[in-house]
Amino acid sequence: MSRCCKHDAPNPPRPGTGDDPAKHADTTLHHWRIDGMDCPGCAGKIEAALRRLPGVHSAEVRFATERLHVQLTPEGSREQVVRAIHAAGFTPFSEQDNTPDSSPFWRRHFSLLVLLLLVVVAGATQLFLPAAGPWLFTLATLWGLLPIARQAGRLARSGSPFSIEMLMTVAATGALFLGETAEAAMVLLLFNVGEKLESLAASRARQGVKTLMALVPEQARRLTAHGVEKVAISELMPGDEIEVHPGGRLPADGTLLNAQAAFDESAITGESLPVERKQGENIAAGSLAVDRAVRIRVSSRPGHSTLDRILHLMEEADASRAPIARFIDRFSRWYTPAMILTALLVAVLPPFWLGADWQTWIYRGLVLLLIGCPCALVISTPAAVTSALAAATRMGVLIKGGAALEQLGKVDMLAFDKTGTLTQGQPVLHELCLYDAFKRRQVLALAAGLESGSHHPLATALVNAAENEGVEPIEVGEKHTLPGAGIQSRWQDQPLLICTPAHLDGSRFTPEQAADIERLRSAACTLVVLVVNEQIAALFALHDPLRHDARDGIAALNALGVRSLMLTGDHELTAHHIAEALGMDYRAGLKPEHKLREVARLSEQGRLGMVGDGINDAPALRRASIGIAMGQGTDVALDSADAALTHNRLTALADTVRLSRVTRANIRQNITLALGLKAVFLVTSITGVTGLWLAVLADTGATALVTLNALRLLRFRP
Incomplete structure (x- = not known):
């Protein structure tokens, strides 16, 4: 008779790190570690600066690992490369120099802290001594502008004349020249804070590479x-x-x-x-x-080794992923020089060609320069992103920047890892079948006694099952581990054995027991048999249960039109069982390189997001348009991802997609408002309808409006 019940409870270089010098017999391969990169755009600026140099055959920067690989012809020199990197505003180190920056916090962020202090003091002074306020704001602007202008000059000389630093320099200088000192100082403060946050995120991402390599003992x-x-x-x-x-x-x-x-x-x-x-x-x-x-x-x-290949896959995924350029950086390529040129033409052409009054048209040119100052545009987008990121954090979702937030709202499909993502990641006792005269508490006590002290996950699951039912493990005799088979011992002069059914002769199972084994295997359970005195006493069925909100999370995504797909290294039977329960498609038996290949293929068909928690998911998380890690996942997965579910709620995915879509709409509204007002006052300024004071009002008013619109995102509720 059987009674079954369910229980719910200087080494050689790594492959792929740069071109092989053998491919180019007349070149030599050199490596550096680059300090000071805040985003993938920085990597592009370094490459642009180096590729202009004579003697440089190729230059490639791997942002994820801070590594620069340069192939030099006989005409090139390391000293020339180092000078060019310094000229672009970055610091090169030899790969052996990995000494961390141990300077105190205030020293590392001295410039930003001084700028913040000056802005606060200037704002307080403005309330009590209005005449002194503008001078203090001017001092704050000059303090914040000097390093940015210096970097803009370096980038211009190295081949990137219209960088975001140049945009900020023109914007702050224009606002300062026309007396908008407070606005200029605030824009510079916001820009500097954003740069520091990007630098922090980049450092965290690189820490994931070190965590991955720490898996291998020294x-x-x-x-x-x-x-x-x-x-x-x-x-x-x-x-x-x-x-x-x-x-x-x-x-x-x-x-x-x-x-x-x-x-x-x-x-x-x-x-x-x-x-x-x-x-x-x-x-x-x-x-x-x-x-x-x-x-x-x-x-x-x-x-x-395999771990080295996973690291290489992470680098490849990072390199093949097109960097998401910030909107302002793209916009500045034509907007800044166009507005400066337009203001100059308005100030000079009418007096020069038409004999108009110089003072009148210089005044109108200055008004136009203020109208063209992109302060409202610069503030509006980060204000919306900051508000949305704060709302996401309140929902238990950590998003690493505006680019990741934007991509979340564009995904057509989310690919999920199985173990630890859709499931809880720990096996539990699912069903227990008892045979002959054996009792439930008795077999649980015997199994716990045999498995106590073992670190095997199945052993832990059986010990936990006994503990959850208040069953004390039975003391058994000396235990002997059968390599790859199980554990044997003795109890009351009777031999005990716990193992998987595969390690017993099939003839020992009755038809009823064989039917139970077949049924539970088809349900994707892992089976363990307890044998007492050569008799089959019990059959333990263990499985990795679904997360409690997995079904609701997938259903919510389907309602938003986002399809779901499971990618797993598990076998076909288990994958089919899980996917069928959740109503989603699946791919089973995937190794890390296969998973990355599948993600790459799906990414070509549409915007794909990847959700995972393991080290093996790290390359796929980087390769997808957006990578999302479970909060309890490994450090490598968390650092490789663009977002993390800190509360491990899968239902938060749909909430975050909705937030991203609302944020994108808010940003479009802000851009339309900022550019629309500028377009109107552009015409009225040239025709002389509006003067300088209205131009100031329009610019500051646009800034206030777009900021208030962005703050509405703080009230977002799922």
Whole structure:
């Protein structure tokens, strides 16, 4: 009889890091680490500056890893490259120099703190001594403008004349010249704060690369004819034999020499349950030895392991992803020089060609310069983005900047990892089938007694199941681990065994027990059998349950017209079961490179977002138009993503998509309002209908209106 019940509870370079010098026999490859890059646009500015130099065959900046790769012909020199990088406003270091900046906070942000203090003091003074306020605002403007103008000059000389720094220089200078000192100072303060936040986000993203590489131990236990010796992983070569103790990670790819062993490969495949490997099978670097000490024959060269390839995939995804240029930066390419030229022509041409009054037309040119000052435009977009980011944070969603926020509202499809994203990521007891005269509490106590002390996820699930039902583990005799099979012991002079059904002869199962096994396997459960005195006592079915809001989250996305797809390294049966329960499509059995390839293919068909939590998801998170990490996910996934669900609520995805769409509409309204007012006053200024004071009113009024419109986003509710 069976009773089943459900239970709900200087090394060689890494591959791909720059061109191979062998491809160009007359060139040499040089590397630098670049400090001071705040966004991918900075990487483009460095490349533009270097490619103008004689003797530079190619120049490529990997923003994610701060690495610059330059191929020099015999005519080029390292000193020339270093000078050009400095001239563009960035700092090059040798790759070996990784000393972190240990200077205090106030020293690193001294210029911004002084600017903030000057603006606050000027604002307070304006209330009590109106005559002194403009002078203090002027001082604040000059303090904030000097480094920006200097950087604008450097970029102009290195091939980027109409950068956002140039736009800010013209805007602040124009406002300052026409007496709008407070507005000029506030624009510069907002710009500097934004630059610091971008720099912080960039540093966090690069920290993810270091976290990924930290999975590989610095030393390995190499087996030699004289015993075991500890060596640096850079000394491991193909053919070396190493030993890894339980709980240790493999330092390199290799072949298993033991008969059988279990490995936690979640860092590579995303699969939550350990995988049993047999002698001769390949094991990836970063895999965790679960149940016993193992011997591995190394098969990868230093810098060419599976984890190195994942790092390379992250760099490739970052490089192939077209940088999302900020709207103001694109707009400044023609707007700033066009408005300066127009103001100059208005001031000079009528008096020169028509004999008109010089003073009148110079005055109108100055009015036009103020009208053309893009202060309202500069403030309106970041004001809307800042308000939306604050609203998103209140909903439990951390979004890394305006570009990511904008992309969220454009996605046509969201691709999900399974383990830890759609599911909880931890196996639990789903169903327990009892046979013969055995009782539920008895078999739970025996299973917990056998599995106590083990770090295997299945063992933890069984121990937790007994604890949740208030069952104390039964003390059993000495336990013996059967490599790759299970655990055996004795209880009341009876042999005990806990293992998977695959390790028992099929003839030992009754037709009823075989039917239970087949039914539970088809339900995508992992099975464990308890054998007492050679009798099948119980069948434990464990599974990784769905998140409680997974169905609601997918349904909410469908209602917004956003399709859902599951990409998983798990096997077909489990993937089908999960996808069917959620009503979504799926792709199963995907390794990191396959997942990245699928994301790239889908990205060509439309705007794709990727949601994941594991290290194996990091390349796909970078390659997608928008990458979203679960808040409890690995540091690499969080740092690789453009957004993170800090509360792990999948329903927040649909809320964030709606917020992004509302924000995009708000930004369009702000741009239309700012440019519309300027267009009207452009005509009235040239015709002399409006004077300088109305131009000031129009400019400051537009700034106030777009800011108030942006603040409406703070009241957004899901």
